[in-house]
Amino acid sequence: MTEYIRDRVFLFIFYIAAMVFITIFLYLEPSVRLRIGNLIYLHAVVLFLFLLYLLFDFLRCSRFLSGLVQAANALSGYRLTAMPAPKTAGQKKICRLLDKIERDNRQKVQDLQHSIEENKDFVMAWVHQVKTPIAAGKMLINHNEGQSQEQILDRLEDEFSKIDYFVEQALYYSRTDSFSNDYFISEYAFHDLVNPVLKKYAKLFIAKKISVALSDLDLQILTDKKWLEFIIDQLISNALKYTDVRGRVRISGRKYSSGNRLIIEDNGRGISPENIRRVFEKGFTGAIGRKARHSTGIGLYLAKTLALKLGHNISISSEEGKGTTVILDFPNNIDYTGVAREHSM
């Protein structure tokens, strides 16, 4: 009640001022000559009407306000539905604003839940994936009859490099968010980035008897070594994975007027047309991944995401049964000051 009066203080001031003015006007105007009694009568009627208006207005307002109080006390999920229906234009506007805020928040919560879910899925898939080589390693240690030490070490090395590969993936996966403050753009030749990766996979290449042909890798590009090397690592390891024994992988640089390209081709099994669109999706696993049942399907997704962050681009084309070609594009005149800002999350 006091709150109501305080809210309407200007109305009271207006009422008093208006009545005082009318009274004085009527009292002093010689042509009107009102009697005092009539003047009091006039005041009484107007006051009565005014009080009547106040009563109705008060009831209406207080209903809305107490509705708001109730809504505030309601369970957090139902506050908006518990709100009383707005009556005045002002109330409607406030309601609309609240509605918008609520919807925005709900969207945010959903997005967060989605990404938490995604992370959980990734971690689960990843743990399963990495357990396989660990189990294989344990087997090798426990059941090693009839194998020379060298053979066992050799196979352990294979399992370790698998674990290493997965751990590296997880590391870069968790690092993507902090990309914007952890990169250093400098000039490199393609072979500075490709050679370390080839060395890393030397054993696999040699064991699978896959030949490597390199050409024009002395072209210079601007990039961050660590991130791009990881991207190339993903691409080359994929080429290795999907190329059969005695296949070949060709890695070449090309110069264009608009920039440079790094082309990684293999003559492996290729990707079917219905899948090629989806290879860069998070969690997409090809036939091999499904066969192994534990595949996170994160490699190409990460490669694409990181490439875009660096201002490069990846595209892929394939002919089923003939091979796959992945093209890394390095357009000229990228404004690197903008790269991080644009993509910082």
Place this chain on the structure above:
Amino acid sequence: MFTIFVVEDDPIMKEIIIDTLKKWRFNGIGVADFDHIIQAFINCKPHLVLLDINLPAFDGYYWCQQLRAISKVPIIFISSRDTRMDKIMAMNMGGDDFIQKPIDMDVLMAKINALLRRTYSYPDHEPQVLGYGGTVLNLKDSRLIYHDHQIDLTKNEFRILYMLMKHAGEVLSRDKIMRALWEDESFVDDNTLTVNVVRLRKKLTEIGLESLIKTKKGQGYLLE
């Protein structure tokens, strides 16, 4: 004999480094008590310090500052972190060089040798030749000398012969040789290796060493 002080908390890593140092005829001394590194350093009087960044309690940067307060000894940082800030910090804290885990032992030894050479200005005593059965392989200009003949070898031929000489008497599989070549950024395939070996044998035949490299069917090559 140079003494190298190895500040590394991972026991396996420490052991590997100290063993490798021994092979290269350095005296490697590890640290057991990470609370009294400075005292251990003073007792050991090393010519060079290998310092890991990730240590229990205080990190390598802290110890580097402590060491720099009392000594100008060359310091090589070992790090598993690969952010550029770490490298910058390492150098700014008074480190002389920096090597990343996983450590390539050959690179580490080269760095140690180079730093010792610069710091104590001694001539390099590494053997610059390998010998086998009357042949001498010069590691500096990749020539093979036999009696009064000399042949120039290509990079791959040299690499193959070097491997075989280092492991004289052992059978080296083709895969092993290939991996060594790949390590040197010569990404050869099966056929190329065959061609390289054929050419190398041809050159050897010219100076009367036709049977130097033996083939073990299905296993690889060896020098006998």
